[in-house]
Amino acid sequence: MSDGTFQLKVFSGRGLEVEALVSDVTVPSESGELGFLPNHCDYVGLIATGITQYTDAGDASAKKCLISGGICTFSNNVLTLLADTVDKAEELTSVKVSDDELALLEAELEQLSLYDPAWEVLSQKVARLQALKSLAH
Numbered sequence: 001m002s003d004g005t006f007q008l009k010v011f012s013g014r015g016l017e018v019e020a021l022v023s024d025v026t027v028p029s030e031s032g033e034l035g036f037l038p039n040h041c042d043y044v045g046l047i048a049t050g051i052t053q054y055t056d057a058g059d060a061s062a063k064k065c066l067i068s069g070g071i072c073t074f075s076n077n078v079l080t081l082l083a084d085t086v087d088k089a090e091e092l093t094s095v096k097v098s099d100d101e102l103a104l105l106e107a108e109l110e111q112l113s114l115y116d117p118a119w120e121v122l123s124q125k126v127a128r129l130q131a132l133k134s135l136a137h
Contacts, residue, residue: 049127
């Protein structure tokens with residue numbers, strides 16, 4: 001695909017969630033956002049909980065989905081995301097995040113040690129709520 005596009009495929013346990021011809025994609029990772037453009041070098045990495053944004057090449061519209069964990073690969077102009085969960089932004093328009101609930105969970109997370117088994121679960125919940133809140137704005 002030398003026309004400035006590449007294929008995006010997003011899977012969850014439910015199956016294929018998104019398949020699109022895109023011009024760019026941003027994916028959350030533990031070390032920050034990863035950006036992909038056509039002809040990106042081969043890549044394999046972990047996905048963090050957060051918002052994946054892509055530009056659909058068909059209508060040049062920016063689209064978003066909330067992804068919770070998983071892995072991504074880029075090879076031969078195909079970006080594949082294998083995510084724990086995927087929620088399209090348009091499906092989340094009625095979801096409201098309470099600032100008080102989020103602040104309470106963030107404070108609770110600060111009190112936990114990284115070695116506490118509950119830290120990872122709570123960290124994922126906080127990241128998901130933060131992403132949901134940003135989608136609402």
